[in-house]
Amino acid sequence: MAKRIRIARRVVAESDRLAAELAERFREAGVFVANLMSSPGSGKTSLLEETARRLAADLRMAVIEGDLATDRDARRIKRAGIPSCQINTGGGCHLSARQVLDALQEFQLEALDVLFIENVGNLVCPAEFDLGERRRVVLASTPEGDDKPIKYPVAFHKAHCVVLNKIDLLAATDFSLEDFRRYVRGVNPAVPILELSCRTGEGLEGWLDWVRRERAALE
Amino acid sequence: MAKRIRIARRVVAESDRLAAELAERFREAGVFVANLMSSPGSGKTSLLEETARRLAADLRMAVIEGDLATDRDARRIKRAGIPSCQINTGGGCHLSARQVLDALQEFQLEALDVLFIENVGNLVCPAEFDLGERRRVVLASTPEGDDKPIKYPVAFHKAHCVVLNKIDLLAATDFSLEDFRRYVRGVNPAVPILELSCRTGEGLEGWLDWVRRERAALE
Numbered sequence: 119m120a121k122r123i124r125i126a127r128r129v130v131a132e133s134d135r136l137a138a139e140l141a142e143r144f145r146e147a148g149v150f151v152a153n154l155m156s157s158p159g160s161g162k163t164s165l166l167e168e169t170a171r172r173l174a175a176d177l178r179m180a181v182i183e184g185d186l187a188t189d190r191d192a193r194r195i196k197r198a199g200i201p202s203c204q205i206n207t208g209g210g211c212h213l214s215a216r217q218v219l220d221a222l223q224e225f226q227l228e229a230l231d232v233l234f235i236e237n238v239g240n241l242v243c244p245a246e247f248d249l250g251e252r253r254r255v256v257l258a259s260t261p262e263g264d265d266k267p268i269k270y271p272v273a274f275h276k277a278h279c280v281v282l283n284k285i286d287l288l289a290a291t292d293f294s295l296e297d298f299r300r301y302v303r304g305v306n307p308a309v310p311i312l313e314l315s316c317r318t319g320e321g322l323e324g325w326l327d328w329v330r331r332e333r334a335a336l337e
Numbered sequence: 338m339a340k341r342i343r344i345a346r347r348v349v350a351e352s353d354r355l356a357a358e359l360a361e362r363f364r365e366a367g368v369f370v371a372n373l374m375s376s377p378g379s380g381k382t383s384l385l386e387e388t389a390r391r392l393a394a395d396l397r398m399a400v401i402e403g404d405l406a407t408d409r410d411a412r413r414i415k416r417a418g419i420p421s422c423q424i425n426t427g428g429g430c431h432l433s434a435r436q437v438l439d440a441l442q443e444f445q446l447e448a449l450d451v452l453f454i455e456n457v458g459n460l461v462c463p464a465e466f467d468l469g470e471r472r473r474v475v476l477a478s479t480p481e482g483d484d485k486p487i488k489y490p491v492a493f494h495k496a497h498c499v500v501l502n503k504i505d506l507l508a509a510t511d512f513s514l515e516d517f518r519r520y521v522r523g524v525n526p527a528v529p530i531l532e533l534s535c536r537t538g539e540g541l542e543g544w545l546d547w548v549r550r551e552r553a554a555l556e
Contacts, residue, residue, distance in 0.1 A: 125344060157377040158460050158489060159481025186461065187490050209491055211430065211461040239488070241377050242405065242430040242459050261480035261503060262378025269458070270377060271406050272428055284480060290509055 133247060136215035140222075140250025147227035150333040151235065153249050155273055156257035157266075158239030161283040163191045164316035165257065165325070166234055170198035173326055177231040177333060182221050184213040184238045191236065201225065212244040213237050232333055241266065245273040253332055259284040260293040267301035275305045279312065279328060286315040352466060355434035359441075359469025366446035369552040370454065372468050374492055375476035376485075377458030380502040382410045383535035384476065384544070385453055389417035392545055396450040396552060401440045403432040403457045410455065420444065431463040432456050451552055460485065464492035472551055478503040479512040486520035494524045498531065498547060505534040 144151045154162045166181055173179065181202040183191040192204035203224040205217050218235060225233070235251060237244040245254075256277040258266050261284060267274040274280065280302055288295070295313070302311055312328060314321030363370045373381045385400055392398065400421040402410040411423035422443040424436050437454060444452070454470060456463040464473075475496040477485050480503060486493040493499065499521055507514070514532070521530055531547060533540030 157458070157481075158485055159376060159478075185488055188484075188487050190484060190488065209461070209465070211459075238461065239376070240430075240459055240461050242428070242457065243462065246428070259378075259480065261478065261506065262376075265407075265409060266377055268407050269404055269409065287480065287506065287509055290506055 133215055136219060137248035137250045140215055140218060141252075142250075143222065143227065144233070144250055144252065147230070148336060149227055149230045149233050150253075150329075150336050151233045151249075151251045152253045152255050152279075152329075152332070153235045153237060153244075153251035154255045154257065155237045155241065155244045156239065156259075157241045157262060160239075160257040160259040160262065161316050162236045162239070162257055163194050165281065165283065166236060167194055167198040168316050168319070168322055169234075169326065169329065170195060170200040172322065173329065174199050176330070178229060179232045179234065180225050180230050181234045181236060182213075182218060183236050184217070186210070186238065207238060211238060211240050211242075212247050213249060214247060215249055218249050232329060241270040241273050245276055252336075253278040255279045255281060257281045257283055258298070260287045260291050263292070264294045264298040265301060267298065267305055271305045274302055274309075277306060277309055280306070280309050281325060282311060282313045283316055285313050285320060286318045352434055355438060356467035356469045359434055359437060360471075361469075362441065362446065363452070363469055363471065366449070367555060368446050368449045368452050369472075369548075369555050370452045370468075370470045371472045371474050371498075371548075371551070372454045372456060372463075372470035373474045373476065374456045374460065374463045375458065375478075376460045376481060379458075379476040379478040379481065380535050381455045381458070381476055382413050384500065384502065385455060386413055386417040387535050387538070387541055388453075388545065388548065389414060389419040391541065392548065393418050395549070397448060398451045398453065399444050399449055400453045400455060401432075401437060402455050403436070405429065405457065426457060430457060430459050430461075431466050432468060433466060434468055437468050451548060460489040460492050464495055471555075472497040474498045474500060476500045476502055477517070479506050479510050482510075483512045483514075483517040484520060486517065486524055490524045493521060493528075496525060496528055498529050499525070500544060501530060501532045502535055504532050504539060505537045
C-alpha cells in the first residue's frame with residue numbers, strides 16, 4: 119500500500135508539473151483559458167457554438183475538445199466558425215495536462231485571445247485535474263435536477279463560474295431555481311451563477327460579458 | 338512504469354476477486370441484481386422510485402445507492418416504500434465491489450427477489466467495474482442529446498438493457514429517436530432499448546416487464 123501511495127504521488131506530481139508548464143505558456147501568450155466541465159449533455163458544446171457565433175468578431179478564439187470517442191464536437195465548433203482540435207481519450211474519464219500540451223501544437227497561442235478547453239462529459243473526475251487554466255466553468259442544466267451542486271460538490275466548490283443551461287425547460291421539469299442557487303452557495307458562496315438557454319439565447323449576454331471581462335482582466 | 342502496471346494489475350485482480358465473491362453471494366441468495374449507470378440527472382433514482390411503487394406488491398426489492406455525497410437518494414427510495422442503503426464515495430467516481438460487499442450487511446439477501454445498485458452518476462468510470470451484478474442497465478435521457486451512445490461507447494457497449502428516460506421532453510429538445518436507436522445499435526446490436534418517462538409513466542410497463550422477466554429467469 120505504501121508503494122502504491124508513493125507511485126500515485128509521483129503521477130500527481132508529474133501532472134501538476136505539466137499543468138504549471140501549461141499555465142506559464144498561457145500567461146506568456148496572453149491568452150485567457152477556461153476549462154469547461156459538466157455532465158454529458160449539459161450543453162458545453164452548444165454554449166461554445168453560441169459563443170463562437172456571437173463573439174468571434176471581437177475576440178480570437180479556439181477550442182480544445184475532449185471526448186472518449188468521435189470528433190463530433192470539434193466539427194460542430196468548426197462549423198460555428200472558429201478553430202478546434204479534438205482529443206479522444208479512449209476510455210479516459212478526463213483530459214490530462216499532457217494531452218492539452220500535445221494539442222497546443224495545433225494552435226498559434228499568441229494569435230488567440232481566448233482558448234476554451236471542453237473537458238470530457240463527467241462531473242466527477244475532471245474537477246481533480248488542473249490543466250493550467252485561469253478559470254474553471256461548471257455547467258449544469260435544468261433537466262438534470264437542482265440537487266447536483268450538493269451531490270457533486272467538488273466540481274461546484276472549485277468553479278470560478280457556474281452556468282445553468284436549458285432554462286427554457288424550467289416549466290417542463292421539477293427544477294427549483296431557488297434550491298439550485300442555495301445549493302451552489304452552500305459549496306461556493308461567491309461564485310457567479312449565470313442562468314441561460316443556448317436554445318433560445320436568453321441570458322447568453324451575461325455569459326459573453328463574463329468572458330469579455332475575464333479576458334480584459336488579463337491585461 | 339513496469340512497477341505501476343504491476344501494481345495496477347494487482348488492484349484490478351483484487352477488484353475482480355471481490356466482484357466474483359459478490360456474484361456468488363447473489364447467486365446463492367437467488368436475488369436478481371442490476372447495476373444502474375448513467376450521467377448525473379438522467380433519472381436513475383426516479384426510475385427506482387417508480388419501480389418501488391409499482392412492483393413492491395409482487396417482488397421484494399431493495400436498493401444500494403452510490404453518491405459522492407448526501408443521502409438524498411436513499412431517503413427518496415425509502416419514501417417510495419422499499420429498503421435502501423446509501424454509500425458515499427467521498428470523491429470516488431464509481432462504486433467498488435468492496436463498498437457493495439460492506440453494504441450487504443444492511444440487507445438480508447435471502448429475503449430479497451431484486452437488488453438494484455444505483456451507481457455514481459457518471460457515464461464513464463462505473464462501466465469499468467464489475468459489482469457482481471447479473472445485468473447492467475444504462476440510462477440516457479432526451480435532454481442529454483441523442484449522440485451519447487457513440488460518445489460514451491463503453492457503457493452502452495456493455496449494457497444488457499438501455500433505458501431512454503424523459504421521452505415527455507422529446508418535443509422540447511432536438512433529440513432524434515431514430516438517430517439514438519441507430520447509435521445504440523452501432524455499439525450494441527441486440528440490446529433492448531426501453532423508451533419511457535418516469536414523469537408521465539409512459540412506457541414504464543416495458544421496464545417493469547423486463548425486471549419481472551429477468552427475475553423469473555433466475556429460477
